[in-house]
Amino acid sequence: MRNRLSFRKVLPRERMATPIPACTMRWASTGSLAPPCSSDPAKTGGRLLLAPLLSFTEGRRKPAFFFQGALQDDMNLAEAIQQSVALMKAGRQAESTALCHKVLEVAPGQPDVLHLLAMAARDRGEPAAAEELFRKALSAAPRRADILVNFGNFLSSQGRDREAKSRLSKAIKRGPKLVSAWYHKGLLSLKTGDLREARRCATRATLLAPRHVPAWELLAAVQQKCGETDAAIGTCRQVIRQQPDAPRMHYSLGQLLRQECDFEAAARAYETAVRQGHTTPDAYLNMAEAWLEAGLPDKAMAAADSGVQQFPDNAHLHRVRARMHWELEASGDPMQLLWQSARAAPGSADLWCTLAELLHRLERKDEACAALAEARSLGCPDSPEFCLVEATSLAWQGRDDEATRQLDALDRACPGHRGIKLAFAQHVLSNGDPARAESLCAEVLQHAPLDQLALAYRGTAWQLLEDPRESWLLDYERMISQVNVSPPEGYDSTAAFFDALAEVLTSLHRTRAHPIEQSLRGGTQTNGYLFRLKAPLLRELEAQIRIAVGDILSAFPKHPDHPFWGRRPRHDRVRFSGAWSVRLNSAGYHTNHMHPAGWMSSALYIALPDEVRAGQEEGHIQFGVPLLDKDLALPPRRVVKPEVGTLVLFPSYMWHGTIPFHSQQPRLTVAFDLLPDENQAGRA
Template sequence: MTASLAAKLQQAMSFLRAGRAQEAESLCRQILMSHPRQPDALHMLAMKARGQNQFAEAEKYFRQSLESAPLQPAVLGNYANMLMGLGRLDEAISLYRKAVKVDSSFVNGWYNLSLALTAAGQGAEALTVARRLADLAPTMPVAWELLGTAERQAGSEAKAQDAYREGLRLDPKNARLWNAYGDLLRAAGEFEAAATAFEKARAAGMHVPGLYQNLGECYYEARALEKAQAVHEEAVTRFRYDPDTQYARAKFRWETGAEGDHLSAIRQAISEKPDDPNLWGAYVDLLGHQARFEEVLTELDKARGPCGPAPRLLLAEAVAHSALGHTDEATAGFETILKADAEGVQPRLMFAEHLIKSGAPERADALCAFAIERDPYDQRAWAFRGTAWQLMGDPRTDWLLDYERMVRPVEVLPPADYADAESFFARVKAELEMLHQMQAHPLDQTLRGGTQTNGFLFRLKNPILRALKVQIGEAIERVLDDFPDDSDHPFWGRRTDGFSFKGAWSVRLASQGFHTNHFHPEGWFSSALYVALPAEVQAGKGTEGHIQFGAPPVEMGLDLPPQRIVRPEVGKLALFPSYMWHGTIPFMSDEHRITVAFDFVPS
């Protein structure tokens, strides 16, 4: 390369880095007139086009540069970066691999290769690459952050902690590392340590909504409710127009019974930014969870002018009309939404629910079939389809909903070091009572007249709860061992050699408390394990406090009675399909009814 050419290339690069894209392009084209396949000039043209989102043009120049000089790690890496951003992961991975093969010390190549492999679901190889990067660049905190994340995704919690700690040793004020470390500790149930890590991330300058939500949760779990509330209040000050932050603050204030209007902050934000459909959407969702549907319609009238026909708000309006029995208005609203969204599954299932309520189960069935074609295990679609079939008199109802065979009460045995189930579940009850801190039922759940624990119950480092998880697992295995062989069935056909918990929580019902009839959209099997029962429920002759199956929610207005009722007993675990309607019959007592519930899926 001549000195003159090198100088021109350096000048073009300076223009590009300074944001003077047109000058850089002009100089590169001059270079190509005298050096038609000059790879560096072609690379700079590719980078200029990429920076202006001219991706086809950029790809042309990347390829020309590599055709001229195939062994360019930087060009391979930048080309791969663009492809990864466009979602073309397989192509990006191939280019990253070529880049690190050309230059085994190419740190950015190894880093991005691990990220791409993770995004492509190739976790094992991503971990291998992350370890290679940490060996190659042991003084780079970002290498340890990447390794910690890869180890965590591989299920190696201890190794992930070691990686994050090494990164923080190198850079004690690294906000990203503190945040990642805090999230690991939070997931592991180490809430006080997690809160400390999140506070260090804040002190290092990280201010993002997710950090504040996680910090608030940690203070809540550490029984520091005032600190949790303060975090939520600071969050809505910093991120006043973030709908998730506003939703979390309103939900927290409702459930803790805080004084004042739990919706005041989101109303204020909307008054300042009335053209934001996401803020309006969060607001009307909160109203809807309290069944304040007349107010939903009133507020949506206000939103229509500044927001226009926003899909989310049109859907909320149709749902509100349906809840209020405005059949024609709701139907018209859903029809409009479906015309505008040819592939939307959730709007179709909401429409299916409305059609079932309004006496059109055949069309509801067709909408459910649409969803099931796209996801054969969509629990919402199967729940509504089962009800539609029942109303249609379709014989497939009994195939889908076999209440005698599918509802499986099973005893959870005490661990070997307990004399009996009574003493074990008394200990479980005492541990759970300490976790119920809220004063009201969750705003967006089916529980009424009680409280629910936060987060995944079995993440807690509590020996009693961990022992309970083991005993539950043994009970589940006894049920799965007795499964029929029916590969075409949406419930029986999902049986595999293992299972994993999808969620777990505890519910404490007070007198007149109950669960509205519902299903669980995320599970395969769902459950209710009875930990403590009022004397009136244990000794009563009626069905107060029992669990019932097969009756849709009262709000649907259907004359469909429960198909099976199961009497609760301490230590009894009721297992049933997640798509099966179930709910709790209210009871009267001065004592609490305490359960552990969870979903699990095939692994």
């Protein structure tokens, strides 16, 4: 790593809005220290929220042509404007913009040119210039509904939804038969949660243009959001019958079928969408996941392989493909394609970071360090993320002082970067400076007071500093709760219910190795949000869990300013941010970890080996031992013996892990993370 950093200010990374979010349902978190993927439906209660795809350039593009005449008459002016549009569509923005300015020398208030320049400024990421040009265009042509639509969309992209709604409403008034005005107002209404208005706009758009596929997608999205999944599926199938070559509608159908757990049909819908031209990273990801959930791992790997071949520079696609390859124990090196893609795109810091992180997770630390050195030699540019991985790699090699200097430099260069601060906190905790770690955590918590990883590191720092606030944050006796989950009606005993559950859950473990980026070792984990599945026993289990959680919440003390106790929701309404099952085999265990995406985490014991039932500590869950680069030899603060049917609940920021066991019988659990219901949260 260079001693001098070539960047001074870190701006938030811009992300393109994904029209239909990746329905990855992938690898529900069991305590990864990295924040889970926000698109993961396991983190949104398992709902696959459709959002219609946008299409601003429908139909075949006209070829660009060159205008060489003088701009002195209406015909030449019209041709110049048409040429500007064609150049813009062809991606030749600089030429288009230059021609537009030439037109404005002759016709200073020409609204089409001002409109085109506004769109170009928007696409260049110049919002102030774009807004000024939109307003000039509307000043010149105040009744132009198309300008109003694009200005409204621009305002929405800037988070100014109220102004956007006003502009789109004016567009409908000016052009009541303009499909795009109804469509985009419907999109905005869906975004803001006005489902009645979204339905009205979508319905009107479909009536005005019965063959306009995006309008039907919008209607299906509204139906899904309203809980009318069957109607949404029916809408998709109706359009497909009338227009079989509608790739985006096939994709939307795949999303809905996957939500309904018809995984093979969903995979085939994604397959059709890709075959018809909807070749996006999300399409390949979802197709691979659906084939895996359908119990067809070979097809899953083939879809993932096709995805990375189609999009070799997509780091997230590579990450999922490598994890799937590892967990299915496919032949060959799971990192081979990622190595090839990183070398083919040496300037992609995302690819090199992903490669190094996964190699490290696979205990291939020397290769991880070699990858970073190769990236440097090939000219990989500085980015905060790349420099952070470089700095932490020094600690992997035992070069702690160098790592400290580099992390300190990074923190000073990027003072608002959460990931750098928490990596630095972890490093200094490992190397005897808990006071510095506490200070770094305090900086993060000042901006995000409920950041679970910052709370976890702060608790360890307070412990090492013998700060009395540790017992306030981490009360191992009161905050770790045990409650029996009662069987539902129809079962003679707890044993009968959990024996039946064990059979169902075992059938869902379709991989062969532990997830690369999770805490378990020597076992497998189910794919996606567990309670989305249609198995009646799982529905019954969810209901019984909610009853048990309610019993625990009713006994919470009133500490409104506490990061755990104080988040008890009004009426004790909670939502799942993830749920999964883990099956540990002999010598299996969980490394010490915490859950960054939860408030309250859990372990529910479904089936236990005889050795765990009878043993002293084998297979037990321990609390209070942090996961750091170095083992500080801190003893567990509490150890809890598992019992079939017992649910253990604890703060998500509390370190916990499983002690290895040896048996021919598996250890089977269900785990989940809870959050206060956002619509019901309040102080009890």
